[in-house]
Amino acid sequence: MSDSNPLKIITYLISGFFLILLAALFKLQILEGKKYDQIAENNIVRIKVTFPIRGEIYDHKFRPIATNKPSFNLYITPGRIRNKETVINFVSGDFNMDREEIRKVIHENRFRLHQDILLIQNIPYEKMIRTSEFLNYYPSLDFKTEAIREYAFPNHFTGHLGRINEKEYLEKKDLGYTINSYLGKNGLEQSYETILRGKNGYNVIQVDASGKYLQFFKHNLDKPAQNGADLILSIDNDLQNYVVDILPPKERSAVVVMDTETGEILAYVSKPDFDLNIFSSNISQEDWNKISNDESKPMLDRVIHGTYPPGSVYKPILATLGLESGTILPETKLADCTGGLLIGDRFFKCWWEKGHGRLNVTEAIKVSCDVFFYDLSTKLSLAQMGDFTKLNMLTVKTGIDLPGERSGFFPTREWYVETYGKYTSIIGQKVNLAIGQGEILTTPLQICAYFAALANDGVWKRPHLLKKSISKNANQPYEIYEQKLPVSDENMKLIQHALWKAVNERYGTGTAASVGGVDVCGKTGSAENHMGDETHSWFAGYAIGRNYKISLVVFLENAGHGGSISAPLAGKIIQFYNGLEK
């Protein structure tokens, strides 16, 4: 084959390709130019995204907790701004929005010329009517009616929605989020974001400038939005509200009530609380400062984000460890309580200054004798205590269906050496840990789940708020998770009996929690801590009624003794729940 021929072929081919391109361009731009110009001018072919309706949240009797309500929102389209300053003047004057804030929104979206950007949410109806006539002068502004969230009562488990930020937007835009999207920023709104949100749909619209529908391109491509699923929680609104009402208004507290057989949470309270609805529209700086600077930290969810020394509610765990490891027998009596115990050269006081004398484990739990547990801890290693605590699902995350849960803490030898230096006395630290004080930290939820496991003869169930999610097509129940705690049946019985005695027998520390007609078992705690002079007040226990079994924890920060503060509140809650279940 000669050299020049094939090259000629290639040259002809290239020339042919260019002629094809030129011809196609001629057809497109000259012959059909007018048509396409008209399409471009009127934006005839448009895809209109349709957004799903967010799923709502209900209690187990289908009473509303978080619902949607209509809201009038003001949008701005940067590409249609004629004069930036007059728009800023109008919005800041009539809607009270900070000038710099408006400027910022426009600047941040300067490359999204033809997108509508949410400017102000939840504009009162009267104001919308009054101002809408002026909108003719500002083609870049537009009102839209959309849904915002309404929360039936303040709480710490639903969380709230927030406007998507630039980073989230870049991560999620492929999932159908727009720069105006709201999404769950915490709580259930965040953990169940995907199923609450649903899926975008779209309509392909072909209209001319007069609004007449055209058929430039044939299609049947509309896809309806798929609405989000509703969440049915195990929460009982009546119980939830009752607990909120009886808790002392000024105290910082946390209460959890749980169905022991399923792990379903019936009441989930952290106080003080705040109105979640302030987040549904653009929260004002003033409101935000008020909440975030409040010393009692109303935004802190004390149930899973607060970690506290458990005090004496920890004692059943140490007692079980003593029994399971063979360190003590059920009838073993440990050191004589004379109002305290001398270990080494240090005298560790018992809360009962007159002294309990020599007690076995059942009696020690009942009267919450510190000396018994001091002595027991000297026979156990720190690692043994830490490991066993973990095995009982304390100081590990429970895996509740809420984001940001904290795990709590149990110190190790290495930790002490690192923190206090080589010569720290591990024995002294152990003695303190034995009664749930010192460095040990747990969340109220962990304690509640542990006592639920005691009620279940040692089967621990993962606590959760979701009962099921309901969408048009399917009901999706929560999948229950359980695991067996390391305790034999006999020892379990003994601990249960001791906890029964603590509430139901004379000299028991938790007698204030007893309720007629219900089997209440439990343990009080009064944990000394560095946060204040008063002790943290704990009551943790469970109640067995005719047709239910619940566990509960009542915790008040620096409020005093568990037996006198928390236990009576626990009794009231059980009584109320018993009334509901009759």
Next chain:
Amino acid sequence: MRNFDWFIFILLLCLILFGVIAIYSASANKIGDDLEVENYYIKQIFWVFISLILLYLIFKTPYNLIEILVVPAYFLTIILLVLVLFLPEIKGAHRWIPLGLMNFQPSELAKLIVILMISKVISGQHLSGTQILTRSILVVILPVILILLEPDLGTALTLVLSLFAILVVSDLPSLYLIIMLGLLFSIVTSFSIIAFLIFILIFIYLLFRINLSKIVIAFAVTVNTFFFIITPIIWNSLKDYQQNRILSFLNPMRDPFGVGYQIIQSKIAIGSGGLLGKGFLSGTQKNMNFLPEHHTDFIFSVIGEEFGFFGCTILLLFYFLFLYRIARKISSLKRKEFRYASVGILAYLSFQIFVNIGMTIGIVPTTGIPLPFASYGGSNLLINVLAVGLILKFINERSIFN
């Protein structure tokens, strides 16, 4: 620089300049009276300078040195193509190696290096047709498979086409080419038995006409039938989005959010440009966010809208003169190696220009191929300019030999 082909070089600069202007416009937005421009064009100018420096360096490097480097560069490219498959996905493909300053595409490098490698292995004297065919296919097969795995159908096709162009001008007997073209036809017709039967009858007739033995003809027909059968099977193993791209070409509205919609919007933009265009920075469609790639793969849409048929014709003319000049110069190259490499480069540049522009006006399926010299993108510009640098060098060396 006495023998430097200034004509090609100046056309190259014109094309790049056209691109930078379009990129500037594509990333400019008007808000009221303010003009807000994203900084893509500055980055592009930066890469233009880097590319031109490299063009100068490659022009000054003795070819002996480049020749020595081809083989190691080929294996390095293979290593990079394997490496990239193990890096995390970016935009749904294992195509980029993130280097901080830029995302480097090994497949871009592969285009140039593979062409040089083919040219090297088949330019020896007294090679039989079979030797040429096996050698060149051996060189191409591994990179093509690796690039398909990324997946990057467009670049893989570019490589195959370049190989074919090189074979056309090589010493390979035309029989082989007819058989290879036959394979292409069996693939294209594999979706219709009737079309395939018509093709195979014409094919058999042609083979009889050039007096081939019946055994060879029987073999050729068997191979074609095999490809006819295997193509639908391969089709079914393609990724959804790859199938979608091909199907969207056939019916653009089947995927209104994806490729089909992009093509329609691109056609609207270009069509509405009319004869003279809407003027620099005055395009209205580019900002609709309908074209997410308007500064990269869809840069021609911006040009078409703002500069109209007039501007498009000038740009096409530039491209044509550029390619035509290169083609003319190739025929005077004496060294086979230079001629093959130049034809390979010419083929891939032409293919990419045609496919990219064809895509924006809806006459070619979308393959994600950028417009050479004009689209935004560092590694693409770099390799294309380097390729032109090599051609300039070949032309120059020819002059030295003379």
